[in-house]
Amino acid sequence: xxxxxxxxxxxxxxxxxxxxxxxxxxxxxxxxxxxxxxxxxxxxxxxxxxxxxxxxxxxxxxxxxxxxxxxxxxxxxxxxxxxxxxxxxxxxxxxxxxxxxxxxxxxxxxxxxxxxxxxxxxxxxxxxxxxxxxxxxxxxxxxxxxxxxxxxxxxxxxxxxxxxxxxxxxxxxxxxxxxxxxxxxxxxxxxxxxxxxxxxxxxxxxxxxxxxxxxxxxxxxxxxxxxxxxxxxxxxxxxxxxxxxxxxxxxxxxxxxxxxxxxxxxxxxxxxxxxxxxxxxxxxxxxxxxxxxxxxxxxxxxxxxxxxxxxxxxxxxxxxxxxxxxxxxxxxxxxxxxxxxxxxxxxxxxxxxxxxxxxxxxxxxxxxxxxxxxxxxx
Amino acid sequence: xxxxxxxxxxxxxxxxxxxxxxxxxxxxxxxxxxxxxxxxxxxxxxxxxxxxxxxxxxxxxx
Numbered sequence: 192x193x194x195x196x197x198x199x200x201x202x203x204x205x206x207x208x209x210x211x212x213x214x215x216x217x218x219x220x221x222x223x224x225x226x227x228x229x230x231x232x233x234x235x236x237x238x239x240x241x242x243x244x245x246x247x248x249x250x251x252x253x254x255x256x257x258x259x260x261x262x263x264x265x266x267x268x269x270x271x272x273x274x275x276x277x278x279x280x281x282x283x284x285x286x287x288x289x290x291x292x293x294x295x296x297x298x299x300x301x302x303x304x305x306x307x308x309x310x311x312x313x314x315x316x317x318x319x320x321x322x323x324x325x326x327x328x329x330x331x332x333x334x335x336x337x338x339x340x341x342x343x344x345x346x347x348x349x350x351x352x353x354x355x356x357x358x359x360x361x362x363x364x365x366x367x368x369x370x371x372x373x374x375x376x377x378x379x380x381x382x383x384x385x386x387x388x389x390x391x392x393x394x395x396x397x398x399x400x401x402x403x404x405x406x407x408x409x410x411x412x413x414x415x416x417x418x419x420x421x422x423x424x425x426x427x428x429x430x431x432x433x434x435x436x437x438x439x440x441x442x443x444x445x446x447x448x449x450x451x452x453x454x455x456x457x458x459x460x461x462x463x464x465x466x467x468x469x470x471x472x473x474x475x476x477x478x479x480x481x482x483x484x485x486x487x488x489x490x491x492x493x494x495x496x497x498x499x500x501x502x503x504x505x506x507x508x509x510x511x512x513x514x515x516x517x518x519x520x521x522x523x524x525x526x527x528x529x530x531x532x533x534x535x536x537x538x539x540x541x542x543x544x545x546x547x548x549x550x551x552x553x554x555x556x557x558x559x560x561x562x563x564x565x566x567x568x569x
Numbered sequence: 570x571x572x573x574x575x576x577x578x579x580x581x582x583x584x585x586x587x588x589x590x591x592x593x594x595x596x597x598x599x600x601x602x603x604x605x606x607x608x609x610x611x612x613x614x615x616x617x618x619x620x621x622x623x624x625x626x627x628x629x630x631x
Binding site: 428 | 604608611
């Protein structure tokens with residue numbers, strides 16, 4: 192790998208440390224990390240100012256652009272006034288072709304919020320897991336009630352907005368392998384989003400992901416095969432990012448998604464108090480797994496100083512798998528060894544294949560078969 | 570990004586792989602809308618190394 196300074200492509204900014212709902216599988220609140228409980232509930236104006244200044248400097252220093260994602264908790268808990276302040280500062284720091292987006296559960300979307308996002312060229316992606324009986328199994332509020340209808344109301348507002356073509360970035364779903372992929376695909380098609388992405392439920396070798404019986408079992412892989420068939424058999428398909436990325440690698444292209452392919456991404460998280468951390472999905476391995484050894488704060492440290500540090504380089508290189516099985520695997524360039532967090536095991540940390548290795552191999556084998564049927568193989 | 574690493578690894582992956590030149594196929598000859606679009610995207614990305622950082626939708630931490 193080149194030894195030049197790593198460049199960022201994504202900065203995730205956690206503007207709210209709390210959430211208005213309580214999804215059962217959430218890696219922030221339910222998989223062992225408790226750092227959220229010591230955080231300010233909302234990002235302060237001072238921290239927003241420090242972030243904006245740091246981004247303005249990074250724009251001048253990096254050759255490549257980067258995306259900014261407002262995240263949480265639930266980012267729209269920030270409220271209109273603070274969100275307006277932050278978006279105006281961010282957009283002043285970042286040229287218009289630097290994407291700013293919000294990943295939200297959709298419940299707090301209002302006309303006013305949409306107008307604001309339109310004004311500052313900020314897109315919105317909404318998390319929803321499928322039809323009501325699927326979504327409400329996990330995505331519940333703090334009283335245990337399903338949130339499906341509230342999310343649909345938010346998506347309706349988003350789609351009705353005059354600038355929806357720009358604003359609506361897509362939908363994000365977490366897979367329940369016990370569901371029927373064709374039913375889920377048809378549901379999302381009816382919602383008519385510009386695209387969908389699917390995530391596996393988080394887990395690792397010590398704590399298996401929900402719905403996965405063993406390391407060797409392929410519940411998630413079988414589900415993805417069903418999704419792939421629904422997708423490829425549709426005469427008018429909506430883009431599915433996770434499948435597109437894997438298929439594109441098989442077709443000779445590159446990926447846009449961490450945890451697939453062997454492209455390294457430069458991702459950092461800025462937490463609600465301004466602390467800078469590794470990819471926060473690492474939280475689901477063990478308490479504090481997303482923290483650097485040194486304390487980095489956006490109020491005190493310039494991002495480029497972090498990017499030049501040895502501990503950032505070490506974190507960046509964690510994306511590449513180290514296990515012997517991955518190194519010699521002929522499919523490594525397709526799956527990339529999966530997400531770092533999914534390789535974790537208590538006794539040997541990340542030196543393992545993904546806990547989803549069997550699932551990914553099952554899916555890749557089926558992808559090759561489908562591509563071959565179209566004459567797209569050697 | 571990391572093109573050195575990608576090039577080194579790709580030489581090792583010889584097993585029943587789809588041709589890395591698939592993007593050179595005329596997409597209109599492939600009777601599938603998903604694959605047609607993806608081949609076009611791959612061709613476009615090979616020709617224009619622009620905005621490769623730009624995750625166009627569903628930006629999140631994965």
